Amino acid sequence: MRPLLGRRARQRWLHLIIGGALLMPYFLVGTVIVGSYRPEADVFTSPANQLMAFAYALPMATVTALLPLARPLSAAAARALCGLPPDRPLADGPARTRQARVRSAAWFTLHVGLGGVISGMTLALVPFAVAVMGLPFFAALRDSSAMGVPEALDRAWVLALAPFAGIAMLVALSGCAAAAGALLANRAPVLLGPTPHDRLAAAERRAAELAVRNRLARELHDSVGHALSAVTLQAGAARRVLDSDPEFVRAALTAIEETTRRTVGELDTVLGLLRKDDDGARGLPSGPGLDALDGLLARCGLPVAHTAEGDPGAVPGTVSREAYRIVQEGLSNALRHGGRGEPVRLRVSVGAGELRIVLDSPLPERPAPVRPGGGRGLLGIAERALLLGGRTGAGEHEGRWRLTARLPLHTPAQEQR
Template identity: 35%
Template sequence: MSAALNVRARWRELTTTLAGVALFAFGLAELYVPLAGYVEGAGPDLAALPDGWLAVLTVLLVGYGLAVAGCTAYPRAAAVLAGACFAAQSFTPVLPEWPVVPLLALLAACFGCVAVGGRAAPAVAALSYFVSLGIENAMAGDSDWVFILFVGLAVFGPGYAVRMRRAQAARLVALAAEREAAARTDERLRVARELHDIVSHGVSVMVLQAGAAQAVLDGDPDQARASLDVVQDVGREVVTELRRLLVILRGAEAVPEGLPSLRRIDPLTAGVRLAGGQVDVAVTGDLGTIPAAADVSGYRILQEALTNAARHAPGSTVRVSIEVAGDTLRLDVVDDGAGPARRSAGTGHGLTGIRERVELFGGTFSAVPRAQGGFEVRVELPFDAEASAAVLPPAGITG
């Protein structure tokens, strides 16, 4: 968008420069080619003027050409220059109303000033136009203000219309830039959430299993080896998911089968079980009707809830309920862990990430300690049932 605007601005400046050169060339022809009087029976013969006045008129002609050439690049300065040259010519033997160049230059400079100038540009253009024509009328002994007002309206009206259209276009460009910046911010937040979910869950399980291996290393080497095998497997899974995320960020097509899904939560529940806990999963409804976006978000929410349970309540029993009712996905994760180290409701980056994911779908989220002990995470994600064509291919789920 900005590149297109820059090209248009360069073409506009080139056009006005050529117009200024053309107007200057036409003015030279008016001055130095022996033509008849410009207004029959009224104007002086320009070719018969003394050399001194011709030099003065040539200098003023240069000013007119510069004003037209710079009426878009320097609109206010161009309007002031054209008005000053027009007023100065009123004191010469050739009033500016007779040759066509002065009036065209003044009108073009005022139009450009109103159309593309800054906040004070319309006032500068109006002052330049009416003062210079007022001086010219006084020197000519003429008071044709009706004509002056008519020409002024014919110039300032279209110029103001162009000004309004440019302002509207600028607002649209600014709005598009704001939306693009907001989209980039949302994308960064999405990537940050994905990284947090992937790394936090994997590292938490690896730390727990490494601790378990260290605890039984001397007494039960087989169990220690099993825990270390889990650390290795989880590490590979984390690396695989990070590579998949990088592929998506680079713009390559992601393979739908490789996306996380609520129909493949065995790795999540296995991590809790290997940490000494127990997971009971209950599924109600058809998971195949969940669109891909809600499916991935539900998986990440469940991953974070189980990670919190494994981290803060190791060895507890976790009950997971996944329900699909119409166009709503409900997740309920309850553990029976207790103790002073339990997290409070709504704190921590994990719960914040869950809340942000839920807000993207306009759903509801609660995370509170239970009166009888333990912690409960409850989520409702509404989704568009029409988008279910984008869901993942069927896969089994076990608890």
């Protein structure tokens, strides 16, 4: 009996009853239309007229269901009462496209149509079946002309079978309701499920969320990660000469203090940039650019031979900030993995419509240890360049490790504007 009267079957039956209730206003308008050209017939007692009113009601329901808000309301009811499988989700939000509105209208018409039939059967058949089951026990029911021919009802074998006939009617009604509910549950993912436009919009939202997360990861990795690498090296060097060179230790501690204070400011800048994307705020710090490169080189903890070519003032702010982060990450890699024998060579040139960065660092004496969760620096550099329409490269070159980046001075977004 579970398929007929179980929890899911009862919920689907309720869903059909709701559909019948939603059909009632359209049905009443249909009765008015039928009564306008058939005034001599009683619409509520004539099955033919009721069918005609039902036929008028369905197209009106279809038209009203073309409204965009019909889909989320229908989906909410179906999600709560139809017992849908979890692997077949329904669409969220109003129907924005023609295809989505047509599907929603088809679902609403199917819902109220089946709901009207099952509701009518429930209202008519349940009391009739109960009365049939009570025939052997109540003489007043056998005398009622509404129950059929009195002579036939007086026969003993008819009275003996009457309770079973009533039960069979209720079982048949339950079967019809279960079948109609299963049909709605089967069609709901098709008619109320996401359309290709909905899937594309969801993919775009997911891509935007991932872009924000990737940007946050890049900014934190390049700004905070660089500072922590420098602090780690300075603290390690101070620990080794703690007893023999107090002046160096004092200078290292001062550098650590300045680095951490500056990193807190950069962290606020990063979060401010992300918050700017979220709420449209203005006037927030834009982050360091190439104009702050000398300060970065002075405190990076490595000897750097810096060569600048061209006019850095011709570099747009966005490109300048990304270039600063690329150099910062390159220096962080040199701190962590590079050798200590030779200085790092950095060349930044502006010309021919692009900014070019070349950073050479000595190769390590032994392979660098693999850090759990590490190895994302070069990927972040490549992502930064790709977003600007540029390209990067990294690898061994003439006995040194070379990092190159070529960034166009005019980004794709600027060219579109």
